[in-house]
Amino acid sequence: MYSASSLSSSEVSRPFLTWQRISDWAQEHYRFRTFNKDERVPARPGLLYLVERGAIRLVGDAQVSPAEDESTPGLAQMNAEEAFLGFVGAGQPFEIVAQSPFSLQSFAHIDQTAIIWMYWHDLDNWPHFRREVLDAFRYQHQRKLLWLSTLGQRRTIDRLLGFLTLLIEEYGEPCEQGYYLPWLLTHAQIGSAIGSTRVTVTRLMGKLRQQRLISHYGDNLICIPAESVNKVQTIASTTTTA
């Protein structure tokens, strides 16, 4: 998938050589907490967060939208809509920089999600680790550009399949039928990511299943055939600044 030499997926998903020391430091300094499913992680701008275990769900709130009718020129209505913006898996960093007219929030996506937090200057002790964190953000940025590519497609079914493919490329785990997303995602959450509704997502998921482009795995997890997935096993070593 990438043209250059590669790094194993375990290194990508947990690219931190000094991880154990960071984890010990976080425990000692009370910079560690475990969250339950759907519990909000009260992330503040200026702090860096690391997922030690579990998964984080990033969500965006759009707060302003034009009036439904044309009776109130110049006035935009409040019309909060939550959008699913992706996962942050174990070993990955995240940060939240709140910004109007949109705000970002983070939630534990599964039980026992363990989070470490620190100030950026705490990383002065681990310059190599700092670089790995910054490289992880570069990688996440590239993934979001791909995500924007799929959301630019006009047909909702194209956006849906592209969205699922990108998620499973990044987080999928192997199964008999291909690769499956190891976390549940509701049709409403999927709809909120691709600019559609729960009802439409349900209908189009059925269509994709009929075309055998997706299937169920286990307890309602989403699976994609191996040949459709360019599993993110490799990342160009050239994307590492080290």
Next chain:
Amino acid sequence: MYSASSLSSSEVSRPFLTWQRISDWAQEHYRFRTFNKDERVPARPGLLYLVERGAIRLVGDAQVSPAEDESTPGLAQMNAEEAFLGFVGAGQPFEIVAQSPFSLQSFAHIDQTAIIWMYWHDLDNWPHFRREVLDAFRYQHQRKLLWLSTLGQRRTIDRLLGFLTLLIEEYGEPCEQGYYLPWLLTHAQIGSAIGSTRVTVTRLMGKLRQQRLISHYGDNLICIPAESVNKVQTIASTTTTA
């Protein structure tokens, strides 16, 4: 907009203290080239690109989509659609990591767009600059999360207004009516970013103008009233790892 202390916008848009030295180095080493409007910048994975002057337009290609009908189960059709993924302005870095089923490309958005390129290890000479580049990618990543937030909205007019607001927050220049985007963007390009068509964008732009949420500036540039724009004049100093 950000809660913490701030950095001036000129520092954000050109955050490179050693810029002049880099520019001289690029000229000496033939790592500098000027592109005409809409000329493709042949960016390769593993290299880092810097916009010295002008603006880059990032574009994504989605190459695969499900079949229109249900006669070909398991087969996805080729259906190339280009999506506008944003600008990279003067002083900003970009990189392209090609990845199926989507590929990213970069084009000069205006004439006389000047680009410097280098290998990441070239930055070994300028460790402070490297950190600024990585911080710039962190910032771009946060902006893309906001962009994803607006694309998650169901109504096309919401996506359109959110999209324009985010672009003008970041790149807008002041004018009598508010802030305007200093570059032309076709309705087809806007449609390709928000999952809509040229025709729909034209209709909804008219509606937004009627509601006085946008206006024209000069030669068909898009303007947003000052009160709608949280102009990106500030970025939390805490987002800087320095």
